[in-house]
Amino acid sequence: MGENILEVDKLQTAFRTDKGEVVSVEEVSFQLQPGETIGIVGESGCGKSVTSLSIMRLLGKHGYIKNGSINLNGNDLTKLTEAEMRKVRGNEISMIFQEPMTSLNPVFTIGNQMVELIRLHMGLNAKKAKSYAVEMLKKVGIPRAEVIIDEYPHALSGGMRQRVMIAMALSCKPKLLIADEPTTALDVTIQAQILELMKSLKNESETAIMMITHDLGVIAEMADKVIVMYAGQVVEEADVFTLFDEPKHPYTKGLIDSIPHLEYDAQEKLYSIPGSVPTLQQMPKGCRFHTRCPYVTEKCIAEKPPHISIDNKRNHKVRCWLYEEKQQESMSNEEREVTV
Amino acid sequence: MSIETLPIKDGIFKQQSQPLVEIQNLKKYYPIKKGILSKTVGHVKAVDGLNFSIYPGETISLVGESGCGKSTTGRAIVKLDPPTDGKVLFEGKDMATIQHKELRKIRTEMQIIFQDPYSSLNPRKRIGDLLAEPLIAHRLATKEEANKKVDQILEIVGLTKFHKSRYPHEFSGGQRQRVGIARALMLNPKLIVCDEPVSALDVSIQAQVLNLLKDLQKEFNLTYLFIAHGLGAVKYISDRIAVMYLGKIVEIGKTEEIFKNPKHPYTKVLLSAYPIPNPHLRNRERIVVEGDVPSPANPPKGCRFHTRCPMAQAICKEKEPLLNATDHSVACHFPLN
Numbered sequence: 001m002g003e004n005i006l007e008v009d010k011l012q013t014a015f016r017t018d019k020g021e022v023v024s025v026e027e028v029s030f031q032l033q034p035g036e037t038i039g040i041v042g043e044s045g046c047g048k049s050v051t052s053l054s055i056m057r058l059l060g061k062h063g064y065i066k067n068g069s070i071n072l073n074g075n076d077l078t079k080l081t082e083a084e085m086r087k088v089r090g091n092e093i094s095m096i097f098q099e100p101m102t103s104l105n106p107v108f109t110i111g112n113q114m115v116e117l118i119r120l121h122m123g124l125n126a127k128k129a130k131s132y133a134v135e136m137l138k139k140v141g142i143p144r145a146e147v148i149i150d151e152y153p154h155a156l157s158g159g160m161r162q163r164v165m166i167a168m169a170l171s172c173k174p175k176l177l178i179a180d181e182p183t184t185a186l187d188v189t190i191q192a193q194i195l196e197l198m199k200s201l202k203n204e205s206e207t208a209i210m211m212i213t214h215d216l217g218v219i220a221e222m223a224d225k226v227i228v229m230y231a232g233q234v235v236e237e238a239d240v241f242t243l244f245d246e247p248k249h250p251y252t253k254g255l256i257d258s259i260p261h262l263e264y265d266a267q268e269k270l271y272s273i274p275g276s277v278p279t280l281q282q283m284p285k286g287c288r289f290h291t292r293c294p295y296v297t298e299k300c301i302a303e304k305p306p307h308i309s310i311d312n313k314r315n316h317k318v319r320c321w322l323y324e325e326k327q328q329e330s331m332s333n334e335e336r337e338v339t340v
Numbered sequence: 341m342s343i344e345t346l347p348i349k350d351g352i353f354k355q356q357s358q359p360l361v362e363i364q365n366l367k368k369y370y371p372i373k374k375g376i377l378s379k380t381v382g383h384v385k386a387v388d389g390l391n392f393s394i395y396p397g398e399t400i401s402l403v404g405e406s407g408c409g410k411s412t413t414g415r416a417i418v419k420l421d422p423p424t425d426g427k428v429l430f431e432g433k434d435m436a437t438i439q440h441k442e443l444r445k446i447r448t449e450m451q452i453i454f455q456d457p458y459s460s461l462n463p464r465k466r467i468g469d470l471l472a473e474p475l476i477a478h479r480l481a482t483k484e485e486a487n488k489k490v491d492q493i494l495e496i497v498g499l500t501k502f503h504k505s506r507y508p509h510e511f512s513g514g515q516r517q518r519v520g521i522a523r524a525l526m527l528n529p530k531l532i533v534c535d536e537p538v539s540a541l542d543v544s545i546q547a548q549v550l551n552l553l554k555d556l557q558k559e560f561n562l563t564y565l566f567i568a569h570g571l572g573a574v575k576y577i578s579d580r581i582a583v584m585y586l587g588k589i590v591e592i593g594k595t596e597e598i599f600k601n602p603k604h605p606y607t608k609v610l611l612s613a614y615p616i617p618n619p620h621l622r623n624r625e626r627i628v629v630e631g632d633v634p635s636p637a638n639p640p641k642g643c644r645f646h647t648r649c650p651m652a653q654a655i656c657k658e659k660e661p662l663l664n665a666t667d668h669s670v671a672c673h674f675p676l677n
Contacts (some may be wrong), residue, residue: 034513043542157632187405188569192613192628200584214543240619258547259617260576262599269554270576272547276512281529 005073005175005208006032006055012067013047013054022280023066024050026232027307034175034206039240041213041255042200043277047232048212052178055210057085073178080217090121092167100161104153110137110164111149114171136167159190163197170201178210183218195221216259216263220244225315228252230277231288233305240315242320248318249311250293287321288318295322358432358473359393360419360531360563366390366426368412372637384637386412387589389426392664394531399557401574401595403610404584405633410567417565419451430531451524455536457516461508467494467519468504472504474526487650488524496559497522497552521552525560532621533565538573550577567569571614573621575599583607586636586644590640593668603670604646643673 004061013025025047032038042046053059055070057077072092080088097103105113114133118124124132130149130237137145138161153161163180179198183191186336195218202209211222219226220238228236228245228251247253257271275292278284284291290300299321307319366392369383387409394400402410415421417428419435419525428435438446454460461470471493472486480491491501497518508516517537525531534553537538540544550573556562568574574581575595582592583604591604602608612626629648638648646656655673663669 008462030403043544087646108550126651160631166361187633188571188613189405189609190632191615192626193630195615216543216617220617220619244617244619255543256617258544260547260550260572260613262571262575262611262616268546270551272551274548275543276545277542 004031004033005032007071008068008261009071010053010068011051011070013055013059014064014066015048016062018282024232024280025054026075028227030227030234032176032208032210032238034208037202037211037222037224039122039211039217039219039226040214040229041219041226042229043214045277045280046229049180051178051229052095052210052212055074055178058091062074069290080327090117090174091172092174093176094174095177095178095180096162096165096169096182097186098184099157100165100185101153103165104161107151109150109152110156114149114164114168115167118171132171133167136171140167140170140201142167158186159193162186162194166194166201170207173205174207176208176210178212180212180215184215198222204232216256228255231283232280233288233319235319236291236317239314242311242314242316243291245273248316248323249320249324250295251289256312275337296323344413346522346550352457355401357395360396360431361394361438362429363390364426364429364496365429366373366407366413366416367424368416369424375598380414381528382637385587385639386636387416387423388639389445390589392582392589392592393512394563394565396563397561398579399566399577400567400580401578402582402584403569403571403574405569407633407636408584409587409636410584411535414452414565414675416566418447418533419450440596444478448480448527449476450533451527451529451536453520456540457513457520458508460520461516463508464663466505468483470508471523471526472518474523478527480527495524496525508591512539514548514630517541517549518552521556523547525556528560529562531563531565533567535567539568539570543651553577571611583610586633586639588633588644588661589669590672591670604672605649605651605669605676608676618672621640638649
C-alpha cells in the first residue's frame with residue numbers, strides 16, 4: 001500500500017444563514033490512495049456534496065470550513081490562500097458535476113472551453129492546446145473529435161456532454177477526481193457507457209476518484225471503499241464487499257434492504273425506513289438516526305455515539321451504540337492476547 | 341388499412357376479463373415549425389403506433405430511456421394531450437369522439453400522479469383545499485362531505501388530518517408525493533397513471549411510496565399504468581412490462597418473463613446496463629451499446645434499434661419488425677431465446 005494522496009480529518013463545514021450558523025457536515029474523515037475509488041453515499045441533504053465542495057473550497061461566500069484539515073499530498077488545503085487554491089483546482093483536483101449542461105458555457109464552443117483550461121493550467125500554445133484537446137476527446141470516446149470540438153454544447157447529447165466534462169477534468173492529469181453524481185441525469189445505457197469509461201481511465205492512470213452518489217448500484221459497480229453519510233455524519237465506513245455483505249449500521253441496512261433487486265425473484269414487500277431525514281435546524285439529540293431506527297434505546301436518545309472501529313483488519317467503522325459493547329469485548333480479547 | 345395499422349392484440353393475458361383500456365394504433369406527433377410563417381417542416385414522432393390493452397386490477401409498466409414516448413403515452417391515454425391518430429377505448433368508449441359531458445364523467449375514473457410533486461401542487465393552496473377540489477369541481481360532494489373524505493384519504497396515505505391546513509412547501513418530498521397520491525384517490529378512480537412517481541425521491545422514501553401504491557391497489561382494486569425508467573421499482577410493482585424504444589413497443593410480456601428471458605436485444609441491453617447493488621456481480625458479462633438514442637424527428641428506417649443493435653443484420657435496416665401476437669410479444673427479426 002502506498003502513501004495516502006488525500007487525508008480528510010474531522011472535517012466540519014458550516015454555513016451562515018439568517019437564522020444563525022448551520023453545520024451541514026459534522027465530522028467526516030477518510031483517506032484515499034492513488035488509483036483508489038471511494039464512494040460516498042447518502043440521501044439528499046446528508047452533506048455528501050458539501051464534503052466535496054469543501055475539498056475544492058467552493059463553498060461560496062456563506063460557507064466555511066469550521067474545523068478539521070484536508071491534506072492533499074501533505075498540503076493542508078484549508079490553509080491555502082485563494083490564489084494558491086486556484087492552482088490546485090484543475091491541476092491536482094478536478095470535478096465532474098451532475099448536470100453537464102449547466103456546467104458547460106452555452107456561448108462558447110467545446111474547443112474554446114477546453115483550450116482555455118489547457119492553456120491556463122499547462123502553458124501550451126493555442127495550436128498545441130487544440131491538438132491536445134482533440135486527443136483528450138478521442139480518449140473519452142467521442143467520435144469525429146476534430147469536428148465535435150467546434151460544436152456548441154447544445155449540439156451534443158447528455159452523454160456526450162458528460163464525456164466532454166470528463167475530458168476537461170482529466171486533461172491536466174489530476175491526482176484526485178471528484179465526481180458528484182456524474183450519471184444521475186443520464187439514461188441507463190448512457191450511464192453504463194460513462195461508468196465503463198471512468199473504470200478504464202482509472203486503470204490507465206493513478207487518479208484517485210471520489211464518487212458521490214445516492215445510487216447504491218453505482219457504488220457497487222465502481223467503488224473500492226465506501227462511506228455512508230446520514231445527516232452530516234459518516235455513519236459507516238468499510239470496503240465495498242464488507243459493506244454490502246455485512247452492513248452494520250441500521251441506516252446502511254435499511255438503505256440496502258429498501259432497494260428493489262433485479263437479481264432476486266419477486267419481492268412481496270420492500271423494507272422501508274420510516275419517517276424522513278431531519279432538517280439541519282431540527283437535528284435530533286444523541287444519535288441522529290434514532291428517530292427512524294428500529295433498534296433505538298435510551299442511550300441512543302441521550303448520547304452521541306462515537307465513530308468506532310469494529311474490525312481493524314478491514315477498517316470497518318460504525319457510528320452506532322449497538323456495536324460499542326462488541327468492540328469493548330474484542331478490545332479486551334486483544335489485550336488478553338497481548339498479556340498472554 | 342395496411343398491415344402496420346392493424347390493431348394487434350397483445351397476447352392472451354387475462355383474456356377472460358374485458359380490458360379496461362384498449363389502445364389502438366396510438367400516435368402522437370409534434371410538429372416542428374420553422375421560419376416566420378411557422379411552416380411545418382417535419383414531425384417529432386413521440387409515439388408512433390402503439391397497441392396494447394390494460395386489464396382491470398393489473399399494473400402495467402412502460403419502461404424505456406428518455407424520449408422514448410412513455411410519458412406522452414400516459415398523457416395521451418388520459419387525454420391531457422389528445423393523440424394525433426389512433427384510438428383509446430376506456431371501457432369500450434372511444435375517448436376521441438365522446439361527448440364533452442360524458443368525457444367529464446370518465447375523467448373522474450382516470451387520474452394521474454406526476455413525477456415532481458412540488459410543481460404539481462398549487463403552492464398557494466392548503467392541502468385540504470387541494471384535495472377537496474376534485475370533488476367540488478365535479479360537484480360530487482358538498483363542502484362538508486368533501487372535508488370528511490379528505491380526512492379519510494389523508495389517513496389512508498399515511499398523513500393526518502392536521503396536515504390539512506398546511507401548504508405544500510411545508511412538506512418533504514415523500515410527503516408531497518403522498519399528497520399527490522391522495523389527490524388521485526379522491527374520486528375513487530379505476531385507472532391511475534403513475535408518471536415516474538418515485539424518480540425524484542430519495543431511496544428510503546421510494547420504498548415507502550412503492551409500498552403505499554401496492555397497498556392501495558389491493559385495497560381499492562386499482563389499475564396502474566406505471567411509467568418509470570428505474571427498473572428496480574418497475575420489477576417490484578408491475579405484473580406486465582412494455583419496453584419502449586423511439587415511440588414503439590419493442591417487447592411486452594409478464595414481468596418475470598421480461599426479466600428472466602428477455603427476447604429483444606434492446607431489453608437485454610437495458611437490463612444489463614442497470615447497475616446492480618451487489619459488488620460481487622460487478623464483473624458480470626455486460627452488453628454496452630455504442631452511441632445515443634436517435635432523434636425521434638428522424639427515426640432510422642427498418643428496425644429503429646438497428647443503429648445500436650449488436651446483432652443487426654441486413655434485413656433490420658430494410659424491414660420494420662412487427663410485434664407478434666403472443667403472450668410475450670417481441671418486435672424483432674431475430675429474437676433471443
